[in-house]
Amino acid sequence: MNHEKIRADLVDYGDKLFVNSAGASLMPRSVGEKIKEYLDREERLGGYTVAGQQAEEIAEFYREAAHLIGCATHNIAFAHSASTGYMQALSSIPLYAKDVIITSEVDYTSNFLQFLSLHKKRGVICEIIKSLPNGDLDIAHFRQLIDQYPVKLVAVTHIPTNSGMVQDVATIGEICAAENLIFLLDACQSIGQIEVNLKNIKCDFLTATGRKFLRGPRGTGFLYISDRILNEGYAPLLLDGGNATWTGPDTYELVESAERFGHWEKPYAMLAGLTEALRYLNEIGIQNVEKQNKKIIERLRGNLAAIPSVTCYDLGTQTSNILTFRKEGRTLEDIQQAFSNHLIFYGVSQKHQGQIDFNKKGVDWVIRLSPHYFNTVEEIDRLSTIIEEI
Ligand SMILES: Cc1ncc(COP(=O)(O)O)c(C=O)c1O
Known part of the structure; x- marks a missing residue:
């Protein structure tokens, strides 16, 4: 280094x-330069023309993000923040009264707010894995919850926002894979700080933000979607033209890649900045x-x-x-x-x-x-x- x-x-x-890299870190100089260059072009040519010209650079975003976490480019979607990515993922799971989401005591505020909102509006139940006295997840309790309840989703945060512990999400992922449970991993504070590789952590969804340890700009993030989720036809509850094609007055076809969970409209200048932040990080390793x-x-x-x-x-x-x-x-x-x-x-x-x-x-x-x-x-x-x- x-x-x-x-x-x-x-x-x-x-x-x-x-x-304060867990809040919003400092962007390397080249990140700001990429954003300004892109905006400068948009000012002169208009956003659609520039996006057309920059198609190769935009594709680079998917390559860099996929390289960082060890997946294929079609498994990556751009997100405006970790939370918007999380909402897209969560909304794709059919959750009704008495269905259970399992989470951890230290999960992120907005994740809990989403679970509470689902409880209020639909009667979905949130069960919490106990922590051991030393703070670690009580894996035995997790197994009990799985046996006891009709679990529809396991949603656990890797590193919480308000304390420095790292939760054992590799074990959670192993158990979810063995039990055929969907696992949504909030990797917002771990991405860019420690190695997060999908070869070691099995999950179906992973959410990340740009501005923290990744050192990208605000208003950016990304989402990983597993092939299992894509192949089984999961999609956000509400779609836009980037998620699906309107094929006839009453029909649509979902896009095949993870962009099914993204947004048609993107802040491309910021995406260029996030791409540079990812490239910078991947170059250091x-x-x-x-x-x-x-x-x-x-x-x-x-x-x-x-x-x-x-x-x-x-x-x-x-x-x-x-x-x-x-x-x-x-x-x-x-x-x-x-x-x-x-x-x-x-x-x-x-x-x-x-x-x-x-x-x-x-x-x-x-x-x-x-x-x-x-x-x-x-x-x-x-x-x-x-x-x-x-
Ligand atoms: C653990 C964790 N998850 C999710 C988020 C939400 O990230 P964003 O603000 O990009 O939605 C944060 C932000 O602090 C976080 O610390």
């Missing part, structure tokens, strides 16, 4: 200390990114563990580059003020982003630090000293 080049690719980084990420987060966790007044809230056997903490005797405002004085860019997770998790932890906010491979060990040490001195 050429760290010097990676740092040089940051735009106007200056004295700031950016540790996700294994190299993961290795560097491990190095810096171990340093940060080690530094903070040595400060007695700091409590970290990340559970689980495997943790990631999301670190959540509080400091005894310091309010949220105290920490925000200190971080603002030192130009630290970070996140805050609040109870409404994880009702079950926060209730169990007995707190209603945590500071979220999410360093990424472009951060340096020196920055991590500086950050740790600042936290110690607050």
